[in-house]
Amino acid sequence: MASYVLRRVSQAVPIAVLTSLVVFLMLHLAPGDPVVIILSAKPQAYTQEEFDRVEKSLGLDKPLAVQYVTWLGDVVRGDFGESFYLRREIRGLLVQRMEATLFLAFGALIFSLPVGILGGVVSSMKRGSILDRTINAVVVAGVAVPTFALGLFLIVLFGLKIELLPVGGMTSFGDGGVVDRLRHLVLPAISLGVGPAAIIARLTRSAMLEVLNQDYVRTARAKGLRNAIVVRRHAFRNVLIPVITVIGLQVGFLLGGAVLVEVVFSWPGMGQMIVNGIQQRDFPVVQAGVLVVSLAFIVTNLVVDVLYAVVDPRIRHSR
């Protein structure tokens, strides 16, 4: 087991490094020089001397390879550098933003897990019924609807029409207590969670249907066990494996996909930070943000793989 985990971890590291390299190259090769952006503050044309000074102060005068290696070395030591614009250490910024994004992703998961699993189980048990078809329709809609459109719809409906929930931000001014935070969480969490919920429902349904046709389920029924017990003890547990996989993937989606939701709901998370960073060509911020998100993605996948091995001994032994 330990060697399995170790092997998976060692596979994850190069992926993270590669991701960071790709992001680094994309940023540096894209048009739009941060030095020019900063110097454009000046009403008159800037001189070469000024250009060189700013370029040097941002560390952009060195060859790309050197910049990358320096950056990577610093990151390994836990130093993400300083933002070009905020003139502030990125580490503190990351922690803050990550907290907000995790809070949102967690909220979305809390919504999508029970909704998705319950929906899937119910629709598999009532296969072909109106209920099943209704759930299926909702699922298709849930996968199809763009997050931001859903977000705006929810804002208009619950924020402005019914006036039940706040329309944006993470706290109200002058409040910021737990209840206030939770109230702010509801709409963005639902917007973000609907997609994953739909996917989980869909997967749970098909996995359930498959399992319900298995011999051991038939045997259990033949023994005269009540339907609820058959579903709970015999079928559902076996459904969990594919469901865990998809949940793992969805966590990655929740972290990365939070970008649009964060923008629509003015949620002060990683997504918003990355979007701002891209607009301002704030290389260190974007690099750090993307690296952290991809690491989170890799780590969740890793955890899922390990969880598998725990849940299903066959996986552990077959590798």
Added chain:
Amino acid sequence: MADQPAITKGILDKMVGRRALVGGALGTALALPLAPALTAQAAGDTRSARRAAPAQTEGKGGTIVIDLGSEVENLDPHQQLTGTTAMVNAQLFEGLVRFKPGTVEVEPCLATSWESSADGLNWTFKLSENVTFHDGTPFNADAVKFNYDRQFDPNNEYYPLGQWSGTYAFNFLSGVTVVDPYTVTFTLATPFNKFLERMNTMLFVSPAAVQQYREAMIEHPVGTGPYKFDRWDKGQQVVLSRFDQYHKYEPTLDQVVFKAIPEAGARAAALLSGDVHLAVEITPEIAEQLSTNDQFQVVTGPTGALWFLAMNVEFEAFKDKRVRQALNFAIDKETICSAILNDTASVGFGPLSPAYPDYNPKVEEYYSYDPERAKQLLQEAGYAGETIAFRTSIGGSGMLSPEEMATFIQDNLREIGVTTEIEVIEFVSWMDAIRNPQNELTVMSWNLAPIEPDLMFNGILSKASLPPGFNTSYWVNDEFEALIETGRSSLDPAEVTTAYHRAQEIVMEEAPIVPVCHRLQVYGVSKLVQNFTAQPSLEFLLKGVWVSE
């Protein structure tokens, strides 16, 4: 914007393109689906600012929540980069002089009086003696000297933390001397006739705070302004509260809260739900929605901004000035301002908006919307009908609605027989693209307070601003150069005005650009907010503003 009218706000915030992606591309798209809902919402909604603290007395009090649209990055005025931050800093910090409300005329602030030597090279300021910083330390000549050294003396201990952005605006300064505890003299390397106006943007921080906080100064602003810093909840809000010892007048609000909601639909929702009282620089779509809602008003004010088409005079088709003049006749500016921009901009006749004291009304006589005249000029010029590449950005602050406007202009040009091919480019990349010598025709905007014509002329039309500057017309005219030099350096106000008037006429005659419109300041304001007005200096002024229940 605020206390950095001409400079920092100016270009910076455009350049950093704060809403280039979100506000522009997404924003416009998202605001539309929301629009019908917002209208339905309009009737009889009185919930504005339900979460605000109740106001105490008539004429005073309350908490105002302001949506800046983009995030504050740094509260050290000597390091600030964006106009957004300047709006917050304008409440916290002051200069020796300020603009008289409603004007772009200078009046005393931290200085009570001043005089200049005959050659205009020495300016002596008498400082107000009853001013303290928010931390209780006194404002005096030493504080002025400290602030100067921090920004301009490379050997100063605190220089690395103060020289980031503001210094270029003062490259004509050569030193400051302390004459007595409340008198300082600024020495200029060259005479500069807008020196006092420019001094409005030099803000003073508490020396004690710089010494105490050092690098952390960006999060601990200590100035002399009417509001003092309370706290900064990162990514959420900056909170200021009334400074009771303020030296000029009694600040009216209890608290000022600055939020940053980037996305257009979310901004509208925050206003309508009462989370926000005042939103800065709202889109034409939101402005239109608010104008039909009796709980809100749309407050507008002039700017010195120009939205224009730059024609590369070295490009074959534009070498003949009659072709450039034809384009000036071809554009239906009125319709652009009213139909596309919902009157959030005024028609641009010349390079300067009428808000500049040096505006020459004669520019209005040159070009009207006259497609026939345009066709005639094209014919005279023997325009061969070649297709012209027409570049436009996606969004970008100050760029208004570039794609819609470019499409409309394309139609206008088609009517006179000029074929253009629109090339839409992301804002930051676009800034690179238009300064490429192969650039033919581009939309462009230049954002300033209507104070110093030089910043307009020398920013987009002068020899000095040829790319990598923003003279994307590649137009150079010797007479014009001489005139703007006079405008910049002459100490005789009449001579300055004459020079600038003539300079505007040359731009009209030579037509290197098509002035299209002047952006207005546009604020979406809840009716609960009393006395808010837009300043021509672009300063974000909250003097006398209060929030009723």
